[in-house]
Amino acid sequence: MIPVKHIEKAPETDEALLLAFKESGSQDVLARLYLRYTDLVYGTCLKYLKDAEASKDAVMNIYQELLQKLPTHEVQNFKGWLYVLTKNHCLMQLRSAKKMVTVEFQPAVMQSEDFMHLDSVLEREQDFKKLENCMEHLPEEQKKTIRLFYLQDKCYNEIVEETGMEWNKVRSLIQNGRRNLKICMEKHD
Missing domain, CATH: 1.10.1740.10 (RNA polymerase sigma factor, region 2, helix turn helix motif)
Incomplete structure (x- = not known):
């Protein structure tokens, strides 16, 4: 073999x-x-x-x-x-790791999260009350244009159409109204 x-x-x-x-x-x-x-x-x-x-x-x-x-x-x-x-x-x-934000775990903060949330809700509610109060102190045309622009999400052209005011006047009223609201809010802090 x-x-x-x-x-x-x-x-x-x-x-x-x-x-x-x-x-x-x-x-x-x-x-x-x-x-x-x-x-x-x-x-x-x-x-x-x-x-x-x-x-x-x-x-x-x-x-x-x-x-x-x-x-x-x-x-x-x-x-x-x-x-x-x-x-x-x-x-x-x-x-992708750089985009992720790492936050240190803090048990004390975690346990009081409900209270922190409640605090922020209360602060926000107070801010809205201040804002409403300051809105009432604005001249009527400013108040109207601010409401249309910020609360009803209308653009300058839509406000012009609705109010019959000139475009530059609408822009001016909104800018002045915003500035007046800011001054009023800061004064009440």
Whole structure:
């Protein structure tokens, strides 16, 4: 009997695995390809995110991105393309983290939230009463144009049409009325 030598199969190239994935859509094929570069992906994520757990999450999220993007992209050099995809993913994570505002948890404030809300409601109600009182002290034309502009959301042209006043007079009445209200409100503080 002749001994049979075990013939080792040559490792598949990135290009062959990429083509096989595009043809079959098989996640097993993509996983074999991706596993070759998980150290590169993780290292890149760690470089940008500077957090091990966030980097591990990013490695998983990037795999999901590959599932979506590879079928529609023409990739010549998978390793280079994957590096750029990873870098962009990390930069997007960093940008979105900057937009999120972190607030320190303060139990004392949390326990009194209902009272704080009640205080702000009461203050607002007092401000409305002051405003109503100050509105009553405005000259009649100012009061009318202020009500039309702010309370009924009418533009200058609509007020001109409704009142028959000139456009410049309407503008002047609203500006003067707003200034007079501000002075009155400050006086009653």
